[in-house]
Amino acid sequence: MTNPLIHLGLSKKEVTIYQVLMEFGRLSIADIVKHTHLHRHDVYAVLPDMLEKGLLTTIDEGKRTFYRAAPPSQLQHLFAVVQEQVGDEIRRLTEAFSPDAVQPAFRFLEGKKGIRFVFHDLVHSLNKGEIFYKYSSRKSTKLPDDCLPKGYRALRDKKQLERFVITSEQLKSIKKKRLERSIKTIPTDFDLFEYDITQLIYKNKIAFIDYSSMTAILIESPLLASFQKRLFQLLYKLL
DSSP: OOOGGGGGTOOHHHHHHHHHHHHHOSBOHHHHHHHHOOOHHHHHHHHHHHHHTTOEEEEEETTEEEEEEOOTHHHHHHHHHHHHHHHHHHHHHHHHOOGGGSOOEEEEEEHHHHHHHHHHHHHHHSOTTOEEEEEEOOSSSSOOGGGSOTTHHHHHHHTTOEEEEEEEHHHHHTOOOOTTEEEEEEOTTTOOOOOSEEEEEETTEEEEEETTTTEEEEEEOHHHHHHHHHHHHHHHHHO
């Protein structure tokens, strides 16, 4: 088990010498070597650093020099220094950290099960009364029920989820009017908008569903979701 004093920036040799001096009191270099079982040249190399850190004091008696451990309160001082250094580093990292720089999370989904997962995630991620945005360019006028999770429509309506939709004129023509759904269409003289793809924007996520290949991509990124939402809102306003 690592000695906790190591975390104060002390080497194993420094810890060993300090603990021996605490146990035996003042010692000469020869005595330190004897009790620590360290090589003499290692002791000579370590002592100056320990003196500089305030871990030792010296006592001169004639031509002999003895070493004594400084009070444990000096370790508290070293702990405070380490705390300050760690705090400075955390502040530096905090200033450098940007949530927007977090890498987006991608999830590739296949089959009807994968498509159901997207709609399940949408309806369970949103809170009551929240909004999601949808591009719908399906070729089929009716979405197969087995592409939706069980209870999706009921939960969506119970939560009163509001949605803004951009779709084709053909798909709009078969949609019943609902208070919580607002629809605008892509003009047919510009594009028939029949790509068999749906894009959903909700919370901090974007989902692309390709009905022709029965695949979906789910992207989680606050920055990308915000970007797509603003583009949707601009296009919706212009249509």
